[in-house]
Each structure stands twice: as C-alpha cells, then as structure tokens.
Amino acid sequence: xxxxxxxxxxxxxxxxxxxxxxxxxxxxxxxxxxxxxxxxxxxxxxxxxxxxxxxxxxxxxxxxxxxxxxxxxxxxxxxxxxxxxxxxxxxxxxxxxxxxxxxxxxxxxxxxxxxxxxxxxxxxxxxxxxxxxxxxxxxxxxxxxxxxxxxxxxxxxxxxxxxxxxxxxxxxxxxxxxxxxxxxxxxxxxxxxxxxxxxxxxxxxxxxxxxxxxxxxxxxxxxxxx
Amino acid sequence: xxxxxxxxxxxxxxxxxxxxxxxxxxxxxxxxxxxxxxxxxxxxxxxxxxxxxxxxxxxxxxxxxxxxxxxxxxxxxxxxxxxxxxxxxxxxxxxxxxxxxxxxxxxxxxxxxxxxxxxxxxxxxxxxxxxxxxxxxxxxxxxxxxxxxxxxxxxxxxxxxxxxxxxxxxxxxxxxxxxxxxxxxxxxxxxxxxxxxxxxxxxxxxxxxxxxxxxxxxxxxxxxxxxxxxxxxxxxxxxxxxxxxxxxxxxxxxxxxxxxxxxxxxxxxxxxxxxxxxxxxxxxxxxxxxxxxxxxxxxxxxxxxxxxxxxxxxxxxxxxxxxxxxxxxxxxxxxxxxxxxxxxxxxxxxxxxxxxxxxxxxxxxxxxxxxxxxxxxxxxxxxxxxxxxxxxxxxxxxxxxxxxxxxxxxxxxxxxxxxxxxxxxxxxxxxxxxxxxxxxxxxxxxxxxxxxxxxxxxxxxxxxxxxxxxxxxxxxxxxxxxxxxxxxxxxxxxxxxxxxxxxxxxxxxxxxxxxxxxxxxxxxxxxxxxxxxxxxxxxxxxxxxxxxxxxxxxxxxxxxxxxxxxxxxxxxxxxxxxxxxxxxxxxxxxxxxxxxxxxxxxxxxxxxxxxxxxxxxxxxxxxxxxxxxxxxxxxxxxxxxxxxxxxxxxxxxxxxxxxxxxxxxxxxxxxxxxxxxxxxxxxxxxxxxxxxxxxxxxxxxxxxxxxxxxxxxxxxxxxxxxxxxxxxxxxxxxxxxxxxxxxxxxxxxxx
Numbered sequence: 008x009x010x011x012x013x014x015x016x017x018x019x020x021x022x023x024x025x026x027x028x029x030x031x032x033x034x035x036x037x038x039x040x041x042x043x044x045x046x047x048x049x050x051x052x053x054x055x056x057x058x059x060x061x062x063x064x065x066x067x068x069x070x071x072x073x074x075x076x077x078x079x080x081x082x083x084x085x086x087x088x089x090x091x092x093x094x095x096x097x098x099x100x101x102x103x104x105x106x107x108x109x110x111x112x113x114x115x116x117x118x119x120x121x122x123x124x125x126x127x128x129x130x131x132x133x134x135x136x137x138x139x140x141x142x143x144x145x146x147x148x149x150x151x152x153x154x155x156x157x158x159x160x161x162x163x164x165x166x167x168x169x170x171x172x173x174x175x176x177x178x179x180x181x182x183x184x185x186x187x188x189x190x191x192x193x194x195x196x197x198x199x200x201x202x203x204x205x206x207x208x209x210x211x212x213x214x215x216x217x218x219x220x221x222x223x224x225x226x227x228x229x230x231x232x233x
Numbered sequence: 234x235x236x237x238x239x240x241x242x243x244x245x246x247x248x249x250x251x252x253x254x255x256x257x258x259x260x261x262x263x264x265x266x267x268x269x270x271x272x273x274x275x276x277x278x279x280x281x282x283x284x285x286x287x288x289x290x291x292x293x294x295x296x297x298x299x300x301x302x303x304x305x306x307x308x309x310x311x312x313x314x315x316x317x318x319x320x321x322x323x324x325x326x327x328x329x330x331x332x333x334x335x336x337x338x339x340x341x342x343x344x345x346x347x348x349x350x351x352x353x354x355x356x357x358x359x360x361x362x363x364x365x366x367x368x369x370x371x372x373x374x375x376x377x378x379x380x381x382x383x384x385x386x387x388x389x390x391x392x393x394x395x396x397x398x399x400x401x402x403x404x405x406x407x408x409x410x411x412x413x414x415x416x417x418x419x420x421x422x423x424x425x426x427x428x429x430x431x432x433x434x435x436x437x438x439x440x441x442x443x444x445x446x447x448x449x450x451x452x453x454x455x456x457x458x459x460x461x462x463x464x465x466x467x468x469x470x471x472x473x474x475x476x477x478x479x480x481x482x483x484x485x486x487x488x489x490x491x492x493x494x495x496x497x498x499x500x501x502x503x504x505x506x507x508x509x510x511x512x513x514x515x516x517x518x519x520x521x522x523x524x525x526x527x528x529x530x531x532x533x534x535x536x537x538x539x540x541x542x543x544x545x546x547x548x549x550x551x552x553x554x555x556x557x558x559x560x561x562x563x564x565x566x567x568x569x570x571x572x573x574x575x576x577x578x579x580x581x582x583x584x585x586x587x588x589x590x591x592x593x594x595x596x597x598x599x600x601x602x603x604x605x606x607x608x609x610x611x612x613x614x615x616x617x618x619x620x621x622x623x624x625x626x627x628x629x630x631x632x633x634x635x636x637x638x639x640x641x642x643x644x645x646x647x648x649x650x651x652x653x654x655x656x657x658x659x660x661x662x663x664x665x666x667x668x669x670x671x672x673x674x675x676x677x678x679x680x681x682x683x684x685x686x687x688x689x690x691x692x693x694x695x696x697x698x699x700x701x702x703x704x705x706x707x708x709x710x711x712x713x714x715x716x717x718x719x720x721x722x723x724x725x726x727x728x729x730x731x732x733x734x735x736x737x738x739x740x741x742x743x744x745x746x747x748x749x750x751x752x753x754x755x756x757x758x759x760x761x762x763x764x765x766x767x768x769x770x771x772x773x774x775x776x777x778x779x780x781x782x783x784x785x786x787x788x789x790x791x792x793x794x795x796x797x798x799x800x801x802x803x804x805x806x807x808x809x810x811x812x813x814x815x816x817x818x819x820x821x822x823x824x825x826x827x828x829x830x831x832x833x834x835x836x837x838x839x840x841x842x843x844x845x846x847x848x849x850x851x852x853x854x855x856x857x858x859x860x861x862x863x864x865x866x867x868x869x870x871x872x873x874x875x876x877x878x879x880x881x882x883x884x885x886x887x888x889x890x891x892x893x894x895x896x897x898x899x900x901x902x903x904x905x906x907x908x909x910x911x912x913x914x915x916x917x918x919x920x921x922x923x924x925x926x927x928x929x930x931x932x933x934x935x936x937x938x939x940x941x942x943x944x945x946x947x948x949x950x951x952x953x954x955x956x957x958x959x960x961x962x963x964x965x966x967x968x969x970x971x972x973x974x975x976x977x978x979x980x981x982x983x984x
Contacts, residue, residue, distance in 0.1 A: 018580060019488050021403030025680040028697075057678075059401045062488030118396045118673045147677045149400070206677040211811060212694065213677050 010035040010230050012223070013050035015080070015096075017042045017060035017071050022093065022205060026056040029205040033223030042074040051230045052089035052133070053080050055096025057149075057203060067110060067152050068098030077103060089133035089226050090197045094150055097189070097199030106190055106199050107165070108157030113150070114182030122214045123148035123202050124176040125188050129169050132195040133229045137221040144218035146207040148180055153201040155183035155190075165190055173200050236548070237275040239603045246272050255282035261617055268611045276597065276604040279549040280612055283515035284522060287786055290616035293752035294784040297762050300769035301779040308778050310741045313436060318359040318511065319429075320780020321436055322742045324806040328695055329433050330703050331363045334373070334426040334746040334802045336785035340483070341423040345390025349423050350398035351485040354557050356427040357402060358511035361494055362560065364437035364501055365429025368679060369693050370399050372409035372425055373707045373746070373800045377418030379662035379982050384413070387421050388670075388983055395425070396673040401487035402494065405682045406674035407691025409707060410800075411979075413662045416711065419790025424746045424800050428705055430695045435501060439510040441528035441563045444591040446507055448521070448532065449569070451576050451583030452493045452559035455517070456542035458483045460553045489558040489581075496579035497560060505572045508563040518552045518612070520561040521587075522595055525609035528563070531592035532609070536599045538586045548599040563589060623758035633716060635849030637835040642845045644913050648963035651912060654844050655966070656974045658885045658917070659892045661843035665978035683810045687897060689732035689881050694810045702810035706732035706803055708883070709748075711796030712837040713852035718760040719767035722799040723855045726771045727921050728883050729803035734864035735879040735924055737814045737871030738805030743772055745782040745801050750794020752786050760797035761786075768799060774857040777803060814871045816880040816890075817898030818927050818953045823877060825902060825951045827887065828863055828940070829923030833914050839885040840917040859922040859945075866945050867924060875936045878927035887950075888916035890925050892971050895958055901968055904951035904960045912963050927953055 012030040014037055016023045027037035038050050042060075047053070061070035071077060077099070084090045084105050092100035100106045113119060124145050127138040138144070157165070162184055165171050173189035181201070189200025204219030206212075235241075242248075252262040255278065265273050265281050273281060287293060301315060312329055313321035319333035337352025353370060360367045372395055377384050399406055404427070441448070500506060508528060510520045517539070525532040536548050546554070564572050569585060576583035590596075595612070597605035635641070645651045658664055671686040683702060684692035690706035708728040714721025726743065733740045745768060750757040772779055782802075788795045807813060818825075835841055836850030870876040878898070880890045895901055906912045928936050940947035959965040 018492055019401070021401075021491075021678055022680075025678070028680055058403065059488060059491075062401075062486070064488070117393070118400055118675075120400075120672050120675050120677065149675045149677060151400075203677065206680060209680075212680055212682055 010227050011038050011050045012226065013038045013040040013047055013053045015040045015042060015053065015055050015076055017058065017074065019059040019062050020056050021058035022056040022203065025205045026054045026093065029208045029219065029223050032208050033220060033227055035223065035227050040076055042076050045075040045079050047079050047083065052226050055090065055092040055099050057094035057096060060095055060099065067095060068102040071099045072102040081105060084197050087194060087196050089229060091134050091222065092199035093203055093205060094201055097201055100197060100199040105197050106192055107161045108155055110152045111154040111156050112152050113154055118151045119180055120149040121180065123180060125173045125202060126176050128174055129172045129191060132172055132191045132198050134198040134222045134225050135172060136228060137225040143176060145214060145216055146202045146204050146219045147214055148202040150201055153181040153183065155187045157184065168193065172198055236599060236602060236604065239274055239606050242272050242274045248272065250278055252278060256286055257282050261285060269607065274604050276548045276552055277607055279553050280518040280522065280605065283518050283553055284612045285616040289515050289519060291784055292617045293619050293621050293786060294761065295618055296620055297765040300765055304769040304773045305778045306773045306776045308776060311778055311780065312433065315779065315781050318362045318439060320742065320744065321363060322780060322804060324701065324703055326696060326699060326701050327432050328701065329431050329436060330428060330804060331360055331365045332426065332428040332705060332744055332802065332804050333359055333781050334424055334707060334744045334800060335783040336746050336748060337423045337425060338420065338748065338785050338788055341391050342387065342421055345387050346394035346397065347484050349391040349394030351483045351557055352423055352425040353395055353398045354485045354490050355513045356425045357404065357490065358513065358560065360427040360429035361497055362437065362439060362509050362511040363429060364435040365431040366498055367404055367427050367429045367494065369407045369428045369691060370404045370426060371407055371691055371705060371707055373709060374410065375412045375414065375417045375422035375798065377413065377421065378415045379413040381418060383418065385983055391421065391423055392670050392673055398485055398487045400675045402491050403678045405676045405678050405685065407676060407682055407685040407693065408688065411667045411670055414711060414796065416796045420788045420795055422748050422788065422798060426705065426707060426802050428693065428703065437501065437506060437509050439524055439527055440508040441524040441532055441589045443507060443565065444589055445566060446589045447564050447566060447569050447585045448534065448587040448589065449562045449564050449572060449583055450539060450559065450586045451562065451581055453486065453489050453556055454540045454542040454582060455551055455554050456556045457546060457550060457554065458556055460550050460555065483555045483557050485557045492579045492581050493558050493560060496576055496581045499575050500572060503571065505568045506562045506564055510561050512559040512561060514555060516552065516554045516556065522609045522612040524561065524563060525595045526613035528589065530609065531590035532587060532595050533590050534587035534597045536597050538584055540582050540584060548604050621752050621758045622755050623762050624755045625759050626756035632849055633851055637841045637847060637850050642841060642847055651916060652964035652966055654840060655888045655916065658839050658843045658889055659971065660974040660978055661839065662978055662982065664839055664885050664889050666976045667979060668976065669979045669984055683813050684736055684815060688736065688816055690736040690738065692736055692738065692807065692810060692813055700809045700811055702807045704733050704736050704738040704805045704807060707800055708732065709798050709800035711798040712842065712848055714764060714797040714799060715848065716837050716850060716852045718763035718797045720852050720855055721797065722764035722767035723771040724852060724921060725799050725801040726768060726775065727855055727857065727860045728881065729801045730775055730777065730860055730864060731881040731924065733803045733805035734867040735814065735881045737812050737868060738807040739868055740777050740803050740805045740864060742804050743777045743779045743801060745779060745799060747784045748788050748795065748798040748800065749786055750789040754794060757794050764797055764799045768801065771857055775861055812871050814876055814879045816878055816894050818878050818894045818900045818902060819898040820877055821900055821953055823927040823929055823953045824933055824949055825953065826926050826928055827923065827948045827950045828866065828926060828945060829859065830920060830946055831915060831918050831923065832920050834918050834920045838917065838919045839889065853919050853921045856922055862943060862945055863922055863924060866940060866943060869939065870926065870936060875932040876926040876928055880925050882923040882925060883919065886917045886919050887925060891958055892975060895968060896972055896975060900953050901955040901957040901959065902951050903954045906960065906963065907948055907950065912960065
C-alpha cells in the first residue's frame with residue numbers, strides 16, 4: 008500500500024504544493040489536508056509547510072495552533088505519527104508545544120533567502136534516517152522570523168539529548184542560539200526546521216541539488232519498517 | 234454635507250464644484266457637463282476626475298501608443314492584445330501566458346514600503362483577472378545616487394515592501410534591475426512585472442454582459458485609503474505650495490491578497506464568472522465603468538451594499554477609494570450561491586452590489602437615491618485625448634556632440650590601467666552584485682524556478698511533465714534613451730530580447746513600462762514620441778508584438794525630468810527547460826567565443842559613467858536583423874547542446890560579462906585579445922548584438938560551422954581556466970580581488 012503523507016494548507020500557506028511535490032518525488036502519495044477539517048484522511052505522516060499561515064497575525068504560527076486540523080495533528084503526533092514542520096510549520100509546532108522554544112525576528116531584521124549549508128546532527132529521527140550523522144547538506148532558507156531561541160535549560164536539554172537535528176554551517180543566517188536550524192521531540196517523530204528541504208528535491212530547479220529529498224525518503228522507510 | 238443626487242444636480246446647475254482641485258482642466262469640466270446635459274453630481278465628478286486623469290486615460294500618450302497596434306507584427310502567438318488587463322500569449326501545449334509590467338513610482342517615493350508593496354499587489358491582480366495563476370514577479374527599480382542620503386530612506390523601504398508583499402503571496406521573484414542615477418533622486422522608478430499561466434480555455438475578460446447577471450464585489454473591505462491617489466499622485470508633480478490632501482497611498486495586506494488569489498482560481502476552475510476586473514487605480518469607479526463599457530453597456534449598482542471599513546465614507550469616497558485586494562466579478566444569477574460559498578471557504582468577504590441591465594447607463598444608487606447616471610463609455614473609454622506639442626530639445630545636439638572620444642575622456646593605455654577601470658566598472662553600484670537586495674526576495678517558492686537572480690533572464694517551468702517553460706527579461710537604459718530616445722528604446726528591446734535568447738528561450742512578446750517626465754514639456758513629449766516610435770518600429774522587425782503595459786508621466790522633481798526610461802519586458806518560451814543556458818562559466822577548458830561585432834561605442838556606457846561620470850555622444854547602433862540572427866544562434870546552440878554558458882553583453886561590455894560569468898561559476902578565464910583589436914574597446918565597448926558563450930571542445934567544430942553558415946561573426950577569445958581573469962599581455966586579476974570589488978558595495982552604502 009502506498010504511504011500517504013498529508014500536507015496541511017492553512018490560509019496563507021505558500022509551500023504546500025512544493026511539499027506535495029517532494030512527497031510525490033520520494034515515492035509517497037501526497038494528501039491535501041485543509042485547516043478547517045479535523046479529519047486527517049488516514050495519512051501516515053503530516054507535513055506542515057512554509058508560508059504565512061493566517062497572515063502571521065499576532066505571531067507566526069500562533070493562530071494555526073488552534074485550527075481544527077491541528078487538534079488532530081497534535082493528538083496523532085503524541086501517539087507517534089511522524090510530523091515535519093518546515094519554516095512556518097516549525098513555528099506552528101513550537102506554538103503547539105510539540106517542540107520547545109520559539110522563533111524571533113532575524114537578528115539583521117531583514118527577510119533572507121539564500122542557499123544554506125547545514126550539518127545533520129541527528130540521523131535517528133523519522134525524517135533524517137536517510138542521512139548520515141555529520142553529513143553536510145545544502146538547502147534553501149527563506150524567512151523573516153527564523154532565529155531559534157529557548158531558555159538555557161531547554162537548550163542544555165536539547166543538546167544533551169541529541170535533539171538538535173540540524174545546525175547552520177559557515178553562516179548563521181539569523182542569530183539562532185548554538186546555530187540551531189532544526190530540532191526534534193524526545194521520541195524523534197516530530198521534527199521542525201527553518202530551512203526548506205522541499206525546495207531541494209530536483210536538480211533543475213531551486214538550488215539545483217537534491218539534498219532535501221532525504222527528508223521524505225526517510226519518513227517512507229520509517230513507515231515501511233514500522 | 235447633503236447628498237448630491239442627480240435630481241439635486243439638475244435643480245442646482247450653478248453650484249460651484251471643485252473640478253480644479255480634482256485635477257480636471259476647465260475644458261474637461263465643460264465637456265462633462267455637455268455629455269450629461271447638466272452639471273455632474275459630486276459622485277460623477279469624482280468618477281470622471283479619476284478616470285480622465287493621465288494615469289487612467291492615457292490622454293497625453295495614446296496618440297503615440299496607437300503605433301503599437303498599427304505597426305503590430307504578424308504573430309500567431311497573440312491571444313489577447315492591448316486594452317485588457319494584460320495581454321495573453323500562446324506558448325504551446327494548450328498553455329497561455331499573460332504578463333505585464335506596470336509602474337508604482339509616485340506612491341513609492343512618498344511611502345516606500347506601502348508604495349512598492351501595493352505595486353506588486355496591483356500587477357498580480359491584473360494577471361489574476363485574466364484567468365491566470367500568477368507564477369512569478371520581477372522588479373525593475375531605479376533610484377537616485379547610491380550614496381545620496383535620500384536613497385537610504387527610499388531604497389530599503391521599497392525593497393522591504395516588494396519582499397514583504399511578494400514573499401507573503403508565495404510568488405518567486407525571478408529578476409529585474411536595480412539602477413542608480415542622480416536623475417531619479419526625487420523620483421525613483423518602481424516598476425513591477427507579473428507573469429501568469431493558464432490554459433487557453435481559462436482566459437477571462439473584463440466585460441459585463443447579459444442583463445440580470447449579478448455584480449459581485451469581493452475581497453477586502455473598502456476604506457478611506459488611496460482616495461484620489463490616481464488623480465492626485467499620478468497626474469501632477471509634487472508641489473508643496475498646495476494644501477495637503479488626504480493620505481493618498483494605499484495600504485496593502487498580502488495575506489488578504491493570497492486568499493483572494495486562491496479563492497479566485499477556485500472560482501475560475503468551476504467556471505462561475507462571465508467577466509472579471511480587479512480594483513486598482515480609481516477603484517470601483519474604474520471597475521464598474523470599464524466592465525459596463527466593455528460589455529453590453531448598462532449596470533445598476535447599490536453603493537450602500539459595499540462592505541466598508543469606515544462607515545463615515547461618502548458615496549464619492551467609496552467610488553474613489555483605492556483600497557487594495559478587491560475584485561469585481563459578473564456572475565449569472567444561478568451561480569451566485571456557489572460563488573459566495575467559495576468566498577466563504579477562503580474567508581473572503583463578498584456580496585452582490587448590483588446587476589447588469591439592458592440599458593445603456595451606469596446608474597449608481599446611494600440609499601435609494603440616484604447619485605450617478607452616466608454613459609459608461611464616456612467615463613472609461615472616451616476620455617480626452619491630447620495632441621501635446623513636442624519638439625527636439627535645443628540641448629540635444631550639444632549632448633550628442635559631446636562624444637566620449639579618446640581625446641575627450643582619457644582611456645587607459647596600460648594593462649594596469651585597464652585592470653583599474655575594470656574594477657571601477659565592476660564595483661560601481663550599477664554593476665555591483667545586488668544580492669543584498671535580491672536576498673530579501675523569495676526566489677524558490679512554487680518549486681519551478683529554473684533561472685533567477687543574477688542570470689540574464691528569469692525562467693519558470695510551467696509543465697512538470699513536458700518541461701515546457703517561459704522566460705522573461707526586463708531592460709531599460711535611461712542614459713542611452715537620453716542621448717537618443719528612438720535608439721534607446723530599441724536598445725532596451727534588443728537587450729531584453731537577447732537576454733531571453735541567451736537563456737535558450739524564443740522571444741515571443743513584449744510588455745513595456747514607459748517612464749517619462751511631464752508631457753506638458755515639449756522636450757519630454759519629443760522623447761516620448763521618439764521612444765514609442767522606436768519601440769514600435771523595432772517590435773515590427775523582431776516580430777514581438779507589444780501586448781500591453783503602462784505609461785508613467787510626470788516623473789520629475791520641479792522642472793527637471795528624469796532620463797526618458799522606457800523599460801521593456803520580453804517574454805520567451807522554451808520547449809524543454811532542461812536545455813536552459815545559465816551564464817556561469819562552470820567547466821574548465823571550455824572555449825570562450827565572442828559573438829557579434831565590436832565597434833568603438835562608449836557613448837552612455839557604464840565605463841563613461843563609472844570612470845568619468847560622463848554622459849554624451851550617441852548610444853550604440855542598433856542592428857535588429859543582427860539581434861534576430863544572434864538570438865536564433867543562441868537558441869539553436871542551447872537546444873542542440875552546443876553551449877554550456879551564455880551571457881549577453883550590455884552594461885560594462887565584455888569586461889563586465891566576464892567578471893560576472895567567472896564569479897558565478899567560480900572559474901577564471903584566459904582571454905587573448907584578437908589581432909588588430911584595441912583591448913580597451915574590446916573590454917568596455919557596449920556595441921549591441923553581442924554575447925559571450927562557453928563551448929565544450931567537443932562542440933567547437935559544429936558551433937563554428939553553424940555560425941559561419943548563418944553569417945554570424947564568432948571570434949574565439951579564450952578559455953575557461955584557473956582562478957584568475959587573465960587578459961594576455963595586459964593584466965591578470967584574481968577571482969578573490971574581483972569578488973571583493975563586485976560584492977558588498979550595496980551593503981556598505983545601505984545595509
């Protein structure tokens with residue numbers, strides 16, 4: 008049976024069709040999920056895509072957290088369903104308390120769009136098992152509020168438990184603590200990051216590389232093996 | 234103030250009216266009275282004043298613009314021409330592409346962020362209104378001197394506005410231009426282009442037909458922003474001796490626009506609209522009168538049903554409001570419910586505000602009282618036309634006589650001197666890397682960006698199965714146009730055409746944004762007449778029709794006009810985007826060929842500006858047949874895999890092109906100056922009709938044969954090699970030194 012990966016569309020989601028394409032190229036079936044619909048339509052995993060959900064009014068991700076679909080996503084994530092939050096999706100995950108910490112405005116106060124080098128620190132999560140620990144990848148980054156932050160105890164905990172999944176290399180593009188680009192929950196099924204793996208899945212477009220495809224093939228393997 | 238109804242207007246024919254304050258001339262006001270057979274009501278006066286403004290009526294420019302129709306080349310590609318929201322071009326496989334470039338110059342000077350943001354919003358709605366999904370944007374921008382304090386005020390705001398709006402819409406920004414010149418000091422040019430894609434059967438037009446069909450206004454609520462924006466901002470120069478008017482720049486909400494786009498596309502998919510128009514300049518006045526005028530003629534609107542943000546607005550203000558993110562659709566009665574349902578799904582406010590009638594009048598009611606009763610064509614399509622006087626400026630001869638000869642401007646005579654000038658050109662803000670600006674724009678979203686910033690053209694894949702794609706380039710050179718507006722306009726077209734071909738796409742059609750000074754100045758009007766004539770003539774030769782565009786006049790501060798600045802966008806199609814040709818020298822050992830002829834042409838060049846701050850002489854000559862041949866060679870070579878890199882030669886000439894291609898690819902080049910060629914002219918001349926290409930050794934024979942057979946001069950000038958740009962016998966400069974000169978310039982001035 009084909010693996011079904013849901014991609015949520017909130018009002019203001021922008022990279023939802025890109026995430027669907029990445030899921031398809033990885034060999035799974037993308038399923039569009041609508042923010043007002045609590046039904047997850049029997050998906051095996053969920054991607055929360057980038058964008059400006061609900062216009063980022065109040066705070067990025069703050070309103071999405073209360074959407075009907077997120078009630079189901081939160082419930083299933085706690086039961087172990089793989090969930091990936093990209094950029095605005097990461098912000099939704101922290102607002103939903105599925106991941107600790109928060110994102111602040113970039114330290115240089117500008118929107119930044121660039122190719123970003125990352126190191127995969129943890130290749131044991133549902134979304135990174137197709138990478139090797141320590142592997143360096145290049146994927147696009149584009150955001151206004153990307154500076155990851157958390158209190159010192161949380162940071163220590165994340166570092167000690169190996170829950171920092173990605174770290175910025177060469178340049179820290181936003182001033183995030185410890186160059187953190189992405190983190191996971193303790194169970195390893197929920198991952199959030201600011202850069203955009205779904206824009207690096209074809210050699211022709213985006214950065215011209217396929218370093219991001221591993222996110223989507225990883226979750227396929229995870230589900231097949233589960 | 235009591236309501237000024239039609240009845241009231243009939244009874245009080247002599248009531249004083251503020252026609253002059255609204256920007257109307259005395260004879261224009263008299264004509265309105267003649268059309269109506271009475272004095273206009275306040276609401277009618279408001280409508281006529283905005284719709285007859287320069288911005289909406291093209292009253293000074295249309296006698297010249299009609300050449301674009303009269304000299305239109307035969308093209309099978311044109312599906313919809315000038316006069317609609319945007320032109321539509323057939324790109325094959327059942328796809329149609331619509332694109333247009335527009336200006337938002339004056340609002341962006343007053344309020345840089347919102348001015349630029351709503352410029353994006355407006356052009357995106359124009360594209361959407363044609364039935365297309367918007368897929369990319371581009372921004373040709375022009376500012377005053379890079380080191381002027383006001384540029385620091387204006388530029389960061391404009392860039393943030395374009396990014397803030399475009400990024401939130403999820404549209405990749407795939408290119409554009411950034412030019413600095415002190416002539417734009419008090420009047421930056423903010424042009425915005427959008428490209429949209431649809432299937433042929435999805436094309437929609439702005440017309441209201443079928444009596445009984447409903448008029449639905451949907452999108453944002455109507456507020457007090459942008460009232461009078463059109464007539465006040467676009468038609469008169471800023472003059473602080475007059476009393477301040479109400480805040481006239483609109484405020485944008487990209488989130489609302491994103492919902493409007495998705496909602497509208499879903500409405501199109503279900504085929505629920507008969508006609509559609511976006512609300513831009515002149516708001517509801519424009520949308521209702523244009524829809525009615527282009528349709529069967531009659532429409533009845535109940536203005537008090539419009540959703541308002543501010544309940545104190547008068548009917549005049551509602552008609553003139555330029556609140557953003559609104560659309561107006563004509564819908565058959567049995568489809569209204571489904572239409573409203575889709576709007577509700579996307580949280581978009583919508584309601585029926587009127588209906589199409591079988592009459593010939595546009596009638597607008599306010600709480601049951603008739604406040605507008607006009608023939609819509611007289612508002613929308615039969616505005617005044619001026620034959621403005623024009624004459625070749627008295628200073629033109631002297632300017633052209635001041636040619637940058639070796640006697641007039643000192644030229645480098647040593648290798649060190651050439652190197653110093655190469656670095657001066659590469660580090661001048663006009664040629665320096667614009668990454669500080671372009672990194673604030675999302676170029677990746679939608680996942681179809683094949684070529685973008687830093688390339689000759691932006692290229693988008695439009696079909697993931699077949700790899701069909703389109704590319705767009707925008708170009709304009711105000712310095713060339715100042716020296717000779719006829720040739721300058723043709724050079725802008727030639728460069729954009731060449732840029733599209735350099736990427737491997739076949740140029741199909743043109744959109745233009747004509748930025749000029751005051752039409753009341755005969756010098757400016759001459760520039761405008763010459764530039765339009767030049768552009769129309771060139772489009773005819775190149776076979777690329779003008780599909781639409783925009784005219785922006787009164788671009789000046791006080792008495793001084795900007796350089797005449799026709800910005801030309803060329804759209805091309807490529808059957809297989811995997812064959813696209815980037816400009817980076819990416820493979821060591823590949824052979825570099827210079828295509829075309831190089832003459833001693835330095836008038837208006839980047840070298841004359843960067844090294845001598847000089848403008849004089851004549852711009853490079855234009856040979857359109859040569860441009861067409863060069864384009865064909867570039868397209869064939871890309872399709873057949875004969876070249877791996879191509880870069881058009883324009884600002885800064887061969888020297889600057891080599892700098893960019895070397896830096897982008899991370900490889901140096903060894904250049905041999907051909908026998909009998911002056912190395913200075915080779916490196917800095919801006920002769921048109923040229924490109925540099927990188928040819929794999931295995932393809933050299935085939936490539937040479939093709940150029941010889943077709944009669945295109947192709948000169949082998951070197952090889953991709955090492956980590957230096959080495960011009961043999963002259964100088965050598967490391968990539969590190971080039972990079973230091975070329976990058977960080979804009980940040981240092983503005984960051």
